[in-house]
Amino acid sequence: MKLFQQLLVAPAALGLLAPLAVDANRSANAAELNINGVSDYAATGEQVTSISQFSDVYPTDWAYQALSNLIERYGCVAGYPNGTYRGNRAMTRYEAAALLNACLDRITEVTDELKRLMKEFEKELAILKGRVDGLEARVGELEATQFSTTTKLKGKTTFVMGATTAGGNNGYKYYGTKLRDKTAFDKKGKKGGADAYNRNYGAFTFNYDQRLVFDTSFTGKDKLRVRLRTGNFTKGLNAFSGSGVNLAALDVATDSGVAGSNRIANNVKLDRLYYKFPIGKEFTAFVGAEARNTEALAIWPSVYNKGGAKILDWTALMGTSGVYNKETGQLIGAYWKQKVKKGENAWSVSANYVADSGNGNSSNAREGGFMTDNSEASFLAQLGYGGSRWGAAFAYRYGQCDSGNGLRRGTEFAKNNSWNNNCVFENANGVDKRQDSSSNSYALNAYWQPEEAGWIPSVSLGWALNTVSADNLVEETPTESQSWMVGLKWDDVFLKGNDMGFAVGQPTFATSLKNCTKASKKAGTCNETPFDGNYVFEWYYNFQVTDNIAITPAVFYLSRPMGQYTSNLAKNGGGYDGQFNVFGGLVQTTFKF
Known part of the structure; x- marks a missing residue:
């Protein structure tokens, strides 16, 4: 018998042979062959479809679940004509052979159906097997190359190409306290207005913002965030950083220049840690x-x-x-x-x-x-x-x-x-x-x-x-x-x-x-x-x-x-x-x- 069939037969055999070990006295009587009983059992052929059809089997019985599984899964358990199972009665070898034969017939039917289905879906099963093998290989590769089992890396790169232009008057005149009112765009402080703004902040530019985020979780519900950021929206030189007028600043504008040398950008800074x-x-x-x-x-x-x-x-x-x-x-x-x-x-x-x-x-x-x-x-x-x-x-x-x-x-x-x-x-x-x-x-x-x-x-x-x-x-x-x-x-x-x-x-x-x-x-x-x-x-x-x-x-x-x-x-x-x-x-x- 093949291994697959043996595994299927195992619960059936255990359920059938369980009554043999009820007690020593009843086992001793098993040697006395009751030909009439065997004939009565074998002649009934009354297969049951539910364990509830047995009047003498109760949920409190120790083999209740095993018997229920044999009936529901394999349908190879018969009862006596009076609707009883007689679970406490000693079982003869002939009765065991009759029941085992009935269950083997059912198992053969199941395995034949499985073989037919496997042959019918042979191509699909081969495709699934190939996909599973591929997934196993990819999972293995990821596990071998991952830098952390608790940390995820996310990145965001933004390119900005554009320009601003000013319109309006060109004259500029101070009045009152110069500290309070000085908002000229001319670096020499002689002239302000639209022309001065366009001269200092009106050029077409190509800027970038780069962010790398490391999110770590230790419990599945918490989060430790570390973010690195760099960008070349240089303050004082770029209109999109808010230079000239602060309202022109973009949400992505960042200046990672070194203090004291604001023309040097591209430095990576830690801008989030919480x-x-x-x-x-x-x-x-x-x-x-x-x-x-x-x-x-x-x-x-x-x-x-x-x-x-x-x-x-x-x-x-x-x-x-x-x-x-x-x-x-x-x-x-x-x-x-x-x-x-x-x-x-x-x-x-x-x-x-x-x-x-x-x-x-x-x-x-x-x-x-x-x-x-x-x-x-x-x-x-x-x-x-x-x-x-x-x-x-x-x-x-x-x-x-x-x-x-x-x-x-x-x-x-x-x-x-x-x-x-x-x-x-x-x-x-x-x-x-x-x-x-x-x-x-x-x-x-x-x-x-x-x-x-x-x-x-x-x-x-x-x-x-x-x-x-x-x-x-x-x-x-x-x-x-x-x-x-x-x-x-x-x-x-x-x-x-x-x-x-x-x-x-x-x-x-x-x-x-x-x-x-x-x-x-x-x-x-x-x-x-x-x-x-x-x-x-x-x-x-x-x-x-x-x-x-x-x-x-x-x-x-x-x-x-x-x-x-x-x-x-x-x-x-x-x-x-x-x-x-x-x-x-x-x-x-x-x-x-």
């Missing part, structure tokens, strides 16, 4: 030596860039950059998120503290430290409620003086930190003194998206209010500012996987100024009413070439990026009819691996 781990089922904690406040949140209350592309830094921050200012440094934080089914709306609460990079790791108590008055830190808190279709969040950020990125993006007038939220000011004696200054920012963001892609786009909204206070604010200082944005995104435009986005809004602009003195009013050197209005427009089309390659043409327009400083460009040399705008166009290509 550990994220769960506490229970609904809490998550963050600890980072180099981490960002916007990445330590339970939800991101916008879908404008989700699945699409990120172009301008300001639109990528939902138009509320005063709150979500990408403060990066030494971070501690946590969030709670309600446990619900995937896609359903859930409540969440997030909070984190970030000491500005360069301060939180300094031991000089007068200039740095972690959680000190000189940490130049940001505290961000967010209350959110959202799911896959819609959601909303209210957020608050407190910033210490000189808190890193501060309001991050806005008009040159509203964002000028040299007067806005500076820790150090020059007193009447010409001596630098440290002052107590801070900013408070509030944001409301919401989003909605349709169930299916079509003509109706997703909608993302954002509005923010910022206030600034300090011991010594100069005249005409913006003490209050606002911003707002509307982002529309269409999914699967022309082809499945391609997205189109359009955004419009007003980046941070001054809405209230510190009161002027009577003397400055009379001299005409201070204005109580802000003239800081401006608009940003952005359009992009994200063409998904493959799962790993995307090409995104984009254009943007900044109507008045200098804000109130634009008045300095007025032809009459002091009015508010100056004109200055910036138009940008680019092609962004992204490779992911």
Whole structure:
């Protein structure tokens, strides 16, 4: 008998022979051949289909499961005419032979059917075998070449080719305090305006951003992230890094140049290092030596860039950059998120503290430290409620003086930190003194998206209010500012996987100024009413070439990026009819691996 048949017969034989060992007395009687009993058993031929047909077999019997398997799998067990099995009766060799023969007949039928099926699907089985062998070889190769069993490597390469151009007036005239109002584009400081901007920042450029991310998990639920980054968007030289006007900065722009030699790029820097781990089922904690406040949140209350592309830094921050200012440094934080089914709306609460990079790791108590008055830190808190279709969040950020990125993006007038939220000011004696200054920012963001892609786009909204206070604010200082944005995104435009986005809004602009003195009013050197209005427009089309390659043409327009400083460009040399705008166009290509 072949091995395969032996394996099939084994349970049958054990089930049949089990009654032989019931007890010694009954075994002794097995020697007495009962010809009539054998004849009765062999003559019945009444095969049963369920063990419940035996009136004398109960679930508590020790061989109940073995007998049930023989009936259900092989159908080779017969009973006596009166519907009994008589499991406690001694079994003769003739009875065993009869039952074994019946089971072997059934096993033969099964094996014949298997042979027929194997022959019929011989080609398919050969293909499957080849695939399994190939998979085994590939798994073996991966195991031999993997650098870690706990770490995954992800990469993202971005190429940006494009340029900006300015339009408007060319004249430039100072008035008031030069430190406050000097926003010329001419490096010699003699002339400003559109021509000066185009001369210094109007060339066509080819830039890149490269990121390598190492994600390590020790439990399957935690994550240790290490990110290396490099790029050649050199600050002070490249328009897309925010040089000239900060609102032209792209989300991917990074400058990895060495301090003191800003023309030398291509240096690799560690720009993320944090550990994220769960506490229970609904809490998550963050600890980072180099981490960002916007990445330590339970939800991101916008879908404008989700699945699409990120172009301008300001639109990528939902138009509320005063709150979500990408403060990066030494971070501690946590969030709670309600446990619900995937896609359903859930409540969440997030909070984190970030000491500005360069301060939180300094031991000089007068200039740095972690959680000190000189940490130049940001505290961000967010209350959110959202799911896959819609959601909303209210957020608050407190910033210490000189808190890193501060309001991050806005008009040159509203964002000028040299007067806005500076820790150090020059007193009447010409001596630098440290002052107590801070900013408070509030944001409301919401989003909605349709169930299916079509003509109706997703909608993302954002509005923010910022206030600034300090011991010594100069005249005409913006003490209050606002911003707002509307982002529309269409999914699967022309082809499945391609997205189109359009955004419009007003980046941070001054809405209230510190009161002027009577003397400055009379001299005409201070204005109580802000003239800081401006608009940003952005359009992009994200063409998904493959799962790993995307090409995104984009254009943007900044109507008045200098804000109130634009008045300095007025032809009459002091009015508010100056004109200055910036138009940008680019092609962004992204490779992911």
